[in-house]
Amino acid sequence: xASANGFFNIISIxxxxxxxxxxxxxxxxxxxxxxxxxxxxxxxxxxxxxxxLFIMFFILKLFFFRSELGVYSSQEEKSEHVIKNLTNxx
Amino acid sequence: MLLASLLGLSRLQFALTAMFHWIFVPLTIGxxxxxxxxxxxxxxxxxxxxxxxxxxxxxxFAINFAIGIAxxxxxxxxxxxxxxNYSWFVGDIFGAPLAIEGIFAFFxxxxxxxxxxxxxxxxxxxxxxxxxxLVAFGTVLSAMWILVANAWMQYPVGMEFNPDTxxxxxxxFWAVALSPIALNKFIHTVTNCFVVAAVAVTGISxxxxxxxxxxxxxxxxxxxxxxxxxxxxxxxxxxGDGSAYHVAKKQPMKLAAxxxxxxxxxxxxxxxxxxxxxxxxxxxxxxxxxxxxLQQPYLFNISIPKGLSLLVDRKSNxxxxxxxxxxxxxxxxxxxxxEEVIALPVRERMKRGRVAxxxxxxxHKAKEVGDDQGKEIALATLKENFGHFGYGxxxxxxxxxxxxxxxxxxxxxxVILGGFFILLFSLAIYLxxxxxxxxxxxxxxxxxxxxxxxxxxxxxxxxxxxxxxQPWTIQDLLTTGASLSGVxxxxxxxxxxxxxxxxxxxxxxxxxxxxxxxxxxxxx
Numbered sequence: 036x037a038s039a040n041g042f043f044n045i046i047s048i049x050x051x052x053x054x055x056x057x058x059x060x061x062x063x064x065x066x067x068x069x070x071x072x073x074x075x076x077x078x079x080x081x082x083x084x085x086x087x088l089f090i091m092f093f094i095l096k097l098f099f100f101r102s103e104l105g106v107y108s109s110q111e112e113k114s115e116h117v118i119k120n121l122t123n124x125x
Numbered sequence: 126m127l128l129a130s131l132l133g134l135s136r137l138q139f140a141l142t143a144m145f146h147w148i149f150v151p152l153t154i155g156x157x158x159x160x161x162x163x164x165x166x167x168x169x170x171x172x173x174x175x176x177x178x179x180x181x182x183x184x185x186f187a188i189n190f191a192i193g194i195a196x197x198x199x200x201x202x203x204x205x206x207x208x209x210n211y212s213w214f215v216g217d218i219f220g221a222p223l224a225i226e227g228i229f230a231f232f233x234x235x236x237x238x239x240x241x242x243x244x245x246x247x248x249x250x251x252x253x254x255x256x257x258x259l260v261a262f263g264t265v266l267s268a269m270w271i272l273v274a275n276a277w278m279q280y281p282v283g284m285e286f287n288p289d290t291x292x293x294x295x296x297x298f299w300a301v302a303l304s305p306i307a308l309n310k311f312i313h314t315v316t317n318c319f320v321v322a323a324v325a326v327t328g329i330s331x332x333x334x335x336x337x338x339x340x341x342x343x344x345x346x347x348x349x350x351x352x353x354x355x356x357x358x359x360x361x362x363x364x365g366d367g368s369a370y371h372v373a374k375k376q377p378m379k380l381a382a383x384x385x386x387x388x389x390x391x392x393x394x395x396x397x398x399x400x401x402x403x404x405x406x407x408x409x410x411x412x413x414x415x416x417x418x419l420q421q422p423y424l425f426n427i428s429i430p431k432g433l434s435l436l437v438d439r440k441s442n443x444x445x446x447x448x449x450x451x452x453x454x455x456x457x458x459x460x461x462x463x464e465e466v467i468a469l470p471v472r473e474r475m476k477r478g479r480v481a482x483x484x485x486x487x488x489h490k491a492k493e494v495g496d497d498q499g500k501e502i503a504l505a506t507l508k509e510n511f512g513h514f515g516y517g518x519x520x521x522x523x524x525x526x527x528x529x530x531x532x533x534x535x536x537x538x539x540v541i542l543g544g545f546f547i548l549l550f551s552l553a554i555y556l557x558x559x560x561x562x563x564x565x566x567x568x569x570x571x572x573x574x575x576x577x578x579x580x581x582x583x584x585x586x587x588x589x590x591x592x593x594x595q596p597w598t599i600q601d602l603l604t605t606g607a608s609l610s611g612v613x614x615x616x617x618x619x620x621x622x623x624x625x626x627x628x629x630x631x632x633x634x635x636x637x638x639x640x641x642x643x644x645x646x647x648x649x
Binding site: 084 | 184187188191192195198199202203205206209210213214239242243244247290291292482485518606610612619620623627631634638642
């Protein structure tokens, strides 16, 4: 009996979540919220993604991969730099 | 030593990153479709078995996707840091395809990806199935724009060079997107991804059969994967034939390197199997042309008479130029405008390339001093010689020859393994239909061994495509040397080591998680 009640509770919660009366943004939020909460393997994978993105953007990009043309503020300066390189091959 | 130079290190770093990225991409693209087919069975039959099967392969898909995601962004970091001349030179051409790729990837993959994983029991079966298919097609569309950009480098069309900015500007989007090289590359690469995934599914399923576990799951997975793989392989071979046809027209040196063809003849044979003669190397051509000429190109070879002529021109008596023929010029060929022209010697193209570079410099000098007439003359000279622009950076004619042994053997590895996979899928279909696959131990072992082999095959394909087009980053217009930034070799060495460590850790993580999930099996 208890499990049947539990089952109907879940149904009613799902009905509530996906009822058209709920604002769309809230339904989308709950969809993702539930999805992330119910993840098992996904949590490990998200952790790996987060660590990887941190290493890539906050270590590699910031400290090791500065754009050579990034030091110039205008397009003209960038063009001049490249034209100088292209017309004076080493 | 090439590897000690800035150019060598920058190329090594790019190759390492691209090859690592390519470990994940083909499985993601191919598995997406296999999952979608399995889920279609579930929706059509309502059988929970297919749902369980789909969910298991989805897990493998998710692991691969998560570890591989954003590894391609590192290539973009390298464009800005190591290859700034190149990225500026191509900027406007790459901008459109990569922007479209980004938008597609973000909306299609992230939105429908979420429904695919979180949406079981929350959306209808049909909506879920639609999401799975859209994820599969989304990955293909993402890949398409990257491949369009790559094809443009191999065959630059649909653009005009702006001498004021030194950038190529797109004037015909469709010429870029639908160039014959792009179309063939797209079909060839995507079907290759399908084959990788099909071999992976067959291999993993064979492991279950070998362990006497999950028999129904494994047999039905093999059935779908092998049929899917075989159909993909047939299209792959067809598009490979198309690729060879276009490579012969647009990148003859790449084809000559693929064949180890130095001096050609009318009715050129194709080498089915061969061992190159190491004494016939390009460095030897430079220092001793007589001794070089006496050397046979192969220590051993099995050739099909007139095969190469038939392959590249559909005619048995076509002359397919070899490496020395291309360097010396003088043979006739059909150019991009469909006219029959005589090939220029590389030395002549080098001269014209230097004229083009000089004209670009003169144009800017004239612009600085306000000399309009000087600008016009320089511009006309630049336009006339722009097709040879990249040759201006070539120091000696043999510099336009790629690494012949690497290209030659990589091509043969790819083709031989491709043939092997036809056999593998055909056997899988036969044994599965006969109902004896689970007790054909040798086949199950072969299937498992095939998983690393399919990765060797796909990487070999990219080696042919990318090593074979050296020394160009953009065919005939820009060399790898001229594409480089002013970054120091030691800095590239440092980041290469960092990447190697990062990639090794990520790969170890993927394999650990993957093996754990496979070990647990679909029942979990």
